Structure formats: structure tokens, C-alpha cells
Amino acid sequence: MAMTPVSQRPHGAPAVGSPRDRARLHFRLKTATQLGQGLDGYVIGGIGMAMTALTADLHLGTVAQGLVGASPLIGIFFGGPVFGWLADRFGRRPVFMVDMLIFLISSVAQFFVADGTQLFLIRLVMGLAIGGEYAVGAPLLSEYAPSKGRGRLLGSLEISWYVGYALATVVGALFAETDGGWRWSLSSGAVIAVVCLALRGGVPESARWLLSRGRTEEARTLIERYGIELDAEAELADSGERAGFRALFSRKHLRATVFAGTFWAALVLPYFAIGAFWSEVFEALNMGDNAVAALLVYAFTAVAGVTLGCLVVERIGRRKLLIPPFWITAVCLALVAMWPDVTPVVVGGFLFFIFLNAASSALTAVYPLEVFPTALRTTGVGFAAAISRVGAAIGTFLLPMGLEHVGPRFVLLVGAAVLALGGLVSHFLAPETTDMDLAHTARAGR
Template sequence: MAALPDTDTGGSVTDERGRRRLRTKLMLATQVGQGIDGYILGGIGAAMPAITADLHMSDWTAGLIGASALAGIFLGGPLFGWFADRFGRRIVFLTDMMIFLLGSVAQFFVDNAWQLFVIRLVMGIAIGGEYAIGAPLLSEYAPRHNRGRLLASLEVSWYVGFMLAFAVGYALSGVDGGWRWTLGSSTLIALVCVALRGGIPESARWLLSKGRRAEAEQLIRRYGMDVDVDTELADGERRNSLRLLFTRRHLRSTVFASTFWAALVLPYFAIGTFSPQVLQALGLDDALAGSLASNALAVVGVAAGCLLVERIGRRKLLIPPFWITAAALALIGFWPTAPIAVVVACFLVFAFLNAASSALTAVYPLEVFPTAIRTTGVGFATAMSRVGAAIGTFLLPVALTHLGVGPTMLIGAAVLAAGGLLSHFLAPETAGLELSHAARAATETNSR
């Protein structure tokens, strides 16, 4: 195997500084991009009561607004993912954030629900591109020994962004027109992200997947990357990357990455977007404060997931929490009149463990697809996860009104249980493997 190490002690001090600078810049640019997704979804959840009143929206319209960014991610993930596999990582890494920046500014000027729907749909398309390119690009520069922890830390950024936006919305909830500032404040974060992304080089692994060995090896030596060159060259593809997802070789990875992600995020997005209404229906007096506490615990949970992802492996971090969180929501579903302490405890268990497992949404999809179709695979899995999340977010306010809180929680529990069952049979163990070897391990499992 022609593997180049992730350290190069023969380089100059200047070279080493350049490597560190690139790794730090890439990590920050990706972390901020991931945090932006959480920010726009957390912000809409906190601002939804004020938006509903100010724009005179029905439950159905509120559901559409809540789901609009998720629907945009469904469109943007596969589109930008295919583009990044076909034309390279760099251009998508900058373009998607420029689109998001324009959408953030436009939110200040909406005066009806449909304008807001269209703007957030476009922002969602940009975020879909972020999922398809941000974590994959970082994974292609990450060393094997801490790749899982580094990628999982992106989810910490997502939850921090979600909690920060919710806190901003909570602080501005009593201000006239405060929801505009809650939504539009993402402009500042987007500006920082665009500035960080200037000068990021192309992925050496992507260059290898296209047969451009000389260019790739120059980058590998310059930045001290851990890459099995021969494996990357051997696994390169010239065929349509979207079609390859559904071949026998890759179908199991496609199904797994899509379904486990959807099962994790459907209950979280649905409940998180309308958490004040859910907690109020369960009898909690200060529903906004309860939602903020739940989001804060989710940040702690995903941080715990980052610490555990390399220690206990991927499967143990994914499967048991699925069953425990399903039991927590089922208890609320069967006993919606339970004492407030029981309700709060169940929601906190759900928030903590769901977030811990969600660290894997930035790890598993990157590891089960080879470089040639990685961003397409991640983009497609992102889209499928957001289909479920969008459906849940759209239908939750309607379900609360027509079914009640108990049956609504039972539906969420059933989704989590299905995720646990599917993951038991489909989830590979990829901890400790070089990135191209992790993808091969998943592919070899798929071929059997």
C-alpha cells in the first residue's frame, strides 16, 4: 500500500505551521458551517409563536414554515453532493455559504408567510450543500486516530448553534418584531464562515479518485495527510455517482446511512421545533425555559458522544440509545398525565441520549462511502433524513391538535424503535480504520 503518513518530521518549521494553519482553518470553517444549520432550526423554533401571531398563520402554514428549511436540505444535499463529487470540493464549500448569507439577510425584510417559506427553502438548499461537503472535506483531511472524535465534534457545533439561536429567540420573545432579529442574526455567523473558507485547497482524496495522482501527492506531502494512495486510486469511479448508490456494492450503506439518520432526527426536529407547544400541552408552566434546558442538555449529550465515539465504537454509541429514547417517549405517550417530574425526566433522557447518538450523523455517512461517491452518498443520506424530519415537523402541530400529545409521543417512540432495529442489522463497525479502509469494510459487508 502506498500510504503517506499524517505527520512529516522532515518538513520545515514554515511547512509545519502551514499544515497546522490549514487544519485549524478547515476545522473552524466546517464547525461554523455545521453550527449554522442548528442555528436556523433553533431560531425558528423559538420564534415560531411570535411569527405565527405576527403573520396570522394557521397550524398548516406554521408547519410549512417550520419544515421549509428541512425540505430545502432534501433538495440541496443530493444536488450539491453530486456536484462536489463531479467537479471538486472547493467550489461547493464556498458557494453554499454565499447562498446562505444572502438568505439570512433577506429574512429581515419578509412581510408575509410565503416569502419566509421561500427564503428558508433556499437557505435549506444551501445547508443541504453544507452537509454534503463540510464534513466530507474535513474527513478527507482528518487523521485516522481521532477522525471519529473530530467529525463528531461537528454535532457539538450543531447543538451549540441550535441552543444559541433558541436563547436569542427566548431573549427577544417579548420585543416587537424580535423574531426578525432572531432569524436574521445568522447573517453575522455566515459572514465569519465565508471569510474562513477563502484559500482552502482541494481534497487530495478527491484528486486521487479522479486519477490526478501527482497533484494529490503534492498536497499529501505538503499537509502531512494519512492516505492510502493505492486504495483511493483503485476505488476511483468514472460512472454517475448517484446511480452507484443503488448498486449491490453500495446499497446497504445507502439504506443504513439514510435510515439511521432519519430515525434519529425525525423526533428531535419535530419536538424541538415546537417544544414550547409540546411541553405546554404536557402541563409545564414555563415551556420556553423547559425547552432551553432540554437544548442545553442536548449539547452535553453530543459532547459525551464525541468522547465515547472512539472509546466504545460506533455500534455501541448508536443502538442502545435508540431503545432507551424510544422507551422514554413511549412512557410519556402512555402516561401523558404523569407528574411533571416524570415528564421532564423523560424529555431530558431523550434529549441527552438522542444527542449523544447524533454525533454519529457526522461520522458514519462519511465512513461507509468511498471518496468517489462520498459527497453524493452523504448528500442523499442527508436528504432522506430531512424527508422524515420535514414530515414530522409539518405534521406535529396538526397531530397535537387532532390526536393529542400522547399518541404523538408514541409515534416518535415507534420511529426510534425502528431505527434501533435497522441499525442492529445494518450498522458496520468502522472505528480505528483509515478512511478508505473503512469504506472498503462497509463495501465488503455489502457485497456478501
């Protein structure tokens, strides 16, 4: 991690931390956060391959399928704001540990479910933990990251998410022919949770959060030990910032709240809805009986897209990575809806949608935490995650019924409209925050 200029440290304290300490912290924090994001993707992605088998084993109807598919997204709606508020009130580190413990317990519990209601409730709890991960994981990493390269570092979390999603698809495919294999595939996330929990035990509290709470001596100790790059004067100037949910809707932060929630929701609603029921979408478009292969293509195209987004986010800036892809992906889904019988249009349209949507999704680990100040950061990120999952949960719940009653063309046109709305809102509200210190990025979005 980069060294902090003396003038930016509390009381001008010199950096005395050893390179080994900084490297060890960087490795632990980055790896623990990436594994957490990967586990989030693993939980969401695993249901796509398991849905057909568990539907038969647990005798689920259409409504029950939608509820099971949407349950983690519903959990995020509650977990994001609650854990975000807790992380702003009591610190990042406790939430960082507790949410992973929830992941571990609930992952194992999935193996023993006897009916759809139990699976729905367990995955609802997992959604609470995912909400906590969104609220604290990326913000904590960002609060230790240098300004230059922060977008690429945080964007790499989304690579982890998509890799987790793809890995869950592969694991699901491996267990697809095994009797009760969906139980093994869904509960296998416990292995990731154990490793992640062990890594998190050595992660300290955020120095920026300590400054925002006026605990300057504790913050100075961390800054000295790890040579943290931050503008301490600016952080201290914001230490009196009003926190809590009401502050999100104050004149000062309303723009950031609306932008973060809207762009995130518009990105993930079509992706989650189509991804969770890709087999059904594939069959509804009369694309044959290769739904498993198509789901693997879906997952790995997304990995390629988010990797590109991570690589270019610092080069082209946040706005250019977000706004043009919104419009292009909207056109892609609209084209598929208008010409569903033309195979090149369907394949090309979906591939472009998946690739560019995933590329922009790198910003879901960047923008939300940059537009809120430290005192309000995890509350704001948690709330934005909740709003994004409201849309995703609605889409995931309604998609199977939409396919049954109105057909895939209308469903795809709705997805295109959501993406166009995201592009419009982002055009007017998205700030450019590339290479700015976190203490200043929130001011750029007001």
C-alpha cells in the same frame, strides 16, 4: 495532522510540508466546518423561539406554521443530493464556498419578509444551503483527518450544531420581548456566515478527491505540503469507482445507502418535530407556562448529550454509541406517552430522550461519510441527509396538526416507533469503522 507513511503516498513522495502549514490548514478547515455546522443548527433552532411571535405578526394558520417550520428540512431534501453530486463531480471546495454565500444572502433576506410565503421560500433556500453543508463539510474535513481520532473530530461538528441550536434559542429569548424581534433573531445568522465565508477562502481541494479523479500530481502536491495521512494506494485502487445517484442503489452500495439514510432519519425525526414545536408540546402535556425555560433546558441538555457522544465515540466504537440509545430513547418517549400526567416521568423521560438522542447524533457527522468511497462520498452523504430530512420535515409539518387532532400521546408513540425502527435497522446494517482509514471504511459496510 499526522504524517503519512512514505509507503502510502503517491510514488513514495516524502512529506515536506511545514508544521505551520499543517496547523494553519487544520485550523481553517476545522473552524470553517464547525461554524458551518453551527450555522445549520442556528437556522433550525431559531424558528422554535420565533414561531409564536412571527405567527402573530404574519397571521399564519396551522398549515402555514408547519410549512415554515419544515421549509429548511424540505430544502435539505433537494440541496443534499444536488450539492453532493456537484461536490463529487466538480470538487469539494467550490461547493464549500457557494453554500455559505447562500446562507449569507438568505439570512439577511429573512429580515425583510412581509408574509408567510416569503419566509417559507427564503428558509427553503436556506435548506438547500444546509443540504450542501451536510454533503461537503464533514466529508471534506474527514478527507484531511487522520484515522485515529477521526470520529471524535467529526463528532465535534455535531457539538457545533447543537451549540448553534442552543445559541439561536438564547438569541431568540433575548429578542422575544422586542417588537419584531423575531426578524433580528432569524437574520442574525448572517454574522456567522460572514466569518465562515472568510475562513473558507484559504481551504484547498481534497487530496483524496483529486486521487479519486486520477489527478495524482495535484494530490501529491497537497500531500507533500500538508503531510496528509491517507492510504493513497487504496484510494487510487478505487479511482475507477462509478459515481452518481444510480451507483448508490447498486448491489455494492445499497446496504450503505439504506443504513445511512434510515439511521439518520430515525434519529432526527423526533428531535426536530418536538424541538420545533416544543412550546406547543409543553402546553399540550399541561406542564405550565414555563415553555421558554423548558426550551432552554431542551437545547442545553442536547449540547451535553452530543458532547458526551463526541468524547466516547472512539472509546466505545460506533455501534455501541448508536444501537443501545435507539432502544432506550424509544422507551423514554413511550413512557411519557403512557403516563403524561406524572411529572417525574414526563421530565425524566424527555431529558433522557434529549440527552441520549443527541449523544448518538454525533454519528450523523461520522457514519454516513465512512460508509461511502471517496468517489461517491458527498453524493451518498447528501442523499442520506435528504432522506433524513424527509422524515424530519414530515414530522415537523404533521406535529402541530397531530397535537390538535389526536393529542400528544399518539404523537409521542409514533416517535418511539421511529426510534425502535432505527435501532432494528442499525443492528443489522451498521458496520464498525473505528480507527480505519477512509479508503477501507466503505468496504467494511458492504
